[in-house]
Every structure is written in structure tokens, then in C-alpha cells.
Amino acid sequence: MTARHESTRSAFIDALLQAGSIPNSDIVVVAADSHSRYGDFVKRFPERSFNVGIAEQTMIGVAAGLALIGKTVVTTAYANFLTFRALEQIRVDIAAEKLNVKLVGTDTGFAAAWSGYTHLALEDMAAIRALPHIVIVDPADAREAFEATCAILEYRGPVYLRLRGRQEEPSLPVYAGPFRIGEGKVLMEGRDVLLIACGSAVYESLKAAQLLKETGRTATVVDMATVKPLDVSLLLELASSIPRVVTVENHNITGGLGTAVAELLAEKALGTRLLRLGLRNRFGTAGSEEMLKKEFRLDAEGIATSVKEFLDGGNKDENYYRRRPPGI
């Protein structure tokens, strides 16, 4: 698979510039020392660009104040600092009032690589997903990041957008149509297993599906870029014909995409079997993205291996459920 390479961050900036350039645009950006994440927007629209310093709580409060007087406000920071440092402001000031503020977390998944667990955002979706009203979007590649940014800037309400680093990323080799909030996209069709992925795990899942094909198993692969609200009708339709479901996310399996799918399938009692791939009750650690994906079996080979074991009836990983903190 070869494709155009571009970073989700630069795609976001392109979309922001495009939307911000429309005459009478009400888009305002607020940074917490993270001005560079807005690229040329700050140079082109200095009067609409604010930087409050390394102060995520203030960034969110200021964004809420601007949204309360009618602005479309974009905020961005490292995903961990945005979501955890300012979680209470996000909850009280933004979510409860459904304010038109976009929360753009960067360096999600393994993108922060060598920075270690403080910067590796692998629990951020769980935090945001617990709050009512916030849409969560984790685009698969730069093209989708561009389209998703355009869509969330048009949408009036709070959104958490998951971006990665400045590194170029492979683009998906297939295009299943324009991005729409709340709609999953079927990228590949197969019979044996349903792979539901988000973010950069979509690309690895597609590659894994090709590896599986070589062993005689075919997979349906879904890009579930909107993690909240889930595309329930698509999921139910697919899961009712393919009762082996695997979720793949660069995130802990607690609270993110896997949990959302698990909740749905359990409540609907479809009789499907489910495997959630992601980190299992662990923090990230320092390493290159390749090393980390390999360690956590979230590269194509790791995903394919886990899926094969799952289809063969193994991979129960009961230790995950049994593992307890020391002394308990």
C-alpha cells in the first residue's frame, strides 16, 4: 500500500485557514503556548489569535467566554494537558452549556513517542467520552483530518478532535466518501471478521486485513472516525452478519472506541464475540512509534496475529481481568 503522506496537524491547519478566511468568519483561536499548532492562522489573523501562556485551564475558560459572546472557538494543546489539566473547565464551562468550542488534542496515541508516558495520550478519549454532549472525532489520515476539521467548524457545539504529531502519516489507500460527523465508513468488505478502528489504527487495520487475506480470512474494515456518537445503525447492521468483532484504537481499551462498541453490542445482545485491541490497563512509555505499536501489538502484524488467535478461539487474555494492584 502506498499513498500520499501528510500530517494530520498540517491538514488541520489547512482547513482552519480555509474556514477562517471566509469573510466575516467568527473563528477565534486560543492557545496555551501552543500557537505553532495553528500554523499561518496566527500570522494571517493575529487579532483573532490569543495565547494565554502555559495555562490550559485558562485557555478553556477564555474559550468559553468567547463562545458565550458568539464566537466559534478553537483550542489546542497536547491532548493529555488539554483533556486532563483542563477537564473540569471542559466539563463545567464547555460541555454543560454545549458551547461552540473545538478542543483539538495533538500528539494522541503514540505520536509523542520518545517523550514518554506524560505525553503519550492513551486515556484522553475516556476522559472526554465520560462527559455529555461532546463529539469525539479521531480521523484516520490527513485527508480525513482536513474534512473532519471543516465539518466540526461548521457544526455548532463542542467537539474533541484527536490529531497526532507533525510527522507525515500514510494516507488511506481507499476513499469511502466525504467525512460526516457520526458516520462510519466501510473501507473494505469481508466475511470472517469485522474490524472497527479509529485514528491511525485504521491504516494498520487495513494492512492487517491484507495480511489476514493471505491466510484465507477476509475482513470488513470500518473507519469509525466519530467515536462519539457512534454510528449505531452501521455497527448493528454489520455485526448482525459478521458476529466476530474486533476494535482497534491507539488508546487504552477502557473508555474509548472499544468500550463504546462493547457497550452497544452487550446491550443489544447480538451474540457477537468481541475483542478489543489497544493498551490494556497500561500507560505508554518512551519509544519510537514503530517500537510502541509493535510492543502493544497495534501494528499491522500485531493486529493480524491477535485477530487470527481470536478467530481460532484463543487470545482470551484473562490476566487482564484478573490483574489487580499489589496488596488487593
Add this chain to the structure above:
Amino acid sequence: MMKDSELEVRKIQQAAAQIRKDSIWMSTRAGCGHLAPALSIAEIVAALYLGVMRHNPQQPNWPDRDRFILSKGHGCLALYSILAQTGYFDRRRLREFCSTYDTPLPGHPERKLPGVEANTGSLGHGIALGMGMALGARLDGRKYRVFVLTGDGELQEGSNWEAAMAVARYGLDNLVVIVDRNQLQLGGFTEEIGRLEPLAAKWAAFGWSTKVVDGHDVVALLATLQGVPPEEGKPTAVIAHTVKGKGLPLAENKVEWHYKVLTREQYEALKDELQLGELLDDCPA
């Protein structure tokens, strides 16, 4: 004959007295509420709404109105009273305080009530919210000002100080923070728990024009608040010295009265002395 300014002061003092009566009435009826933290800010809130702010209760969303954010959201009894007094809603709605499901007058203010600009209740949010509104005024070329009232204990939340730095960096002279310096917080005296002094020097060091006033002296409050900003290009911090529980002698300056209300028996006993209305009436006297 009284001069206009004397009439204004008299009117504000009467509104502050009404805030106290309304707050006691609402909290006693509901059997809950932060009464003492509302009593300390009665003159501040009355002075803002009747003598300082440009606002129009008939048009709560008028874009050029001055904004008020009660960062110490637990003081909402005072806010509800002044909003009712100035005509944002019918006084009879004061009986909805903490008494009906999904009430627009809950224990901390929410925007579902006309006149409330921001949801508060979690401490340390107001200054950043106000900064966003103040930046928006500048961006839109509007002249409105934003008044944020914080508690003093509230200033122990670090978020206030990161916001204070950012506000000063942007030179927002359309933003005023008033600190209700009543020396008490939920758990005791501020200086024994999380020392704030030298408080005026802290604000000055953060780049704010700083004023210290008696928060119950309407003349002093008006002189200070009508004169903002004292320095162009600088935000203003007003430290208003107050007494928690002011006007209700048994609650004044008492730690335990942070979240305490009168019993109905106490209310009846104090009714004549404090000129309180009937608890069972449609609205406070």
C-alpha cells in the same frame, strides 16, 4: 432635598437590605443555601446593578451590556435577589430557589435564569471566563466591561492566578475583579488555611491596578467602581473588605455559617427585628 448622588446611595443601600431579606427568606424556605456568603456581597452586587453597570433587564442579551460573573457561585442568593429587584424576572420566582425539579434558581447559578451570564459553582473559573468576554469586546469593538466577583478563599485555586497573568498580559482594562475579602472560607479563616496576604501586593505584582475598599460602604464602592479603569491598559482588582454573614448578627464572621440557614423557628423569632416577610407568602416582603 437630597442630591442625586445621595438618592443613588440610598437606593443601593435599600437594595442591599432587600438582598439580605430575600436571601434569608429563600434559604429558610428551602432549608438550604449559602446564606452568609450572599450577605457579605449585598452592597457590592447592589452597587454594580444599580450604580455601575450598563444593562437592560428587558433585553438580557443586549450585546453591549456590561457583564457580571459571580465566580463565587455559592453566593447566588444575592444575585437572584438583585436580578429580581431590577426586573429580570418576576419576584415570585424567588420561591423556586432549591425547591422545584430543574429549578432555574439552583444552589449555584446557571444561565437558564435570565441575567445569569455564566454557570459557576466550581471555584476559580470566573476570571478566565471574564477574560474571554473582555477579549471578545475588544475584538468586536464594543465598549462593555466585565465584572467578576470572586471569593477570597477562592483565590487559593491556582487557576485564578494563571488567568490573572494572562489578563494583565493582554492589558484588558475592561475587566474588573472584585474580591469579597470576608476572611472566611468553608473550613475556617483564610489566613489560617491558605494564607492570601499580602493580597493587594499580589494583584499589583501580577500587573493589576489594585484598589482596597470597605465592601459595605456604598459611597466608597461607587467611587471605586465608577472610576474603573483607574489606569488605562491595566485590569483592575478591587479588594472589598466585608463581613461574612453581614446583617444577620448570629451568623456574622462565624465559620459554621458558610453553609447554614435559619430554622423556621429562628426566622419567626427574628422576623420583626429584621423586617422579614411571611415565609408562606408568594414572595419575600
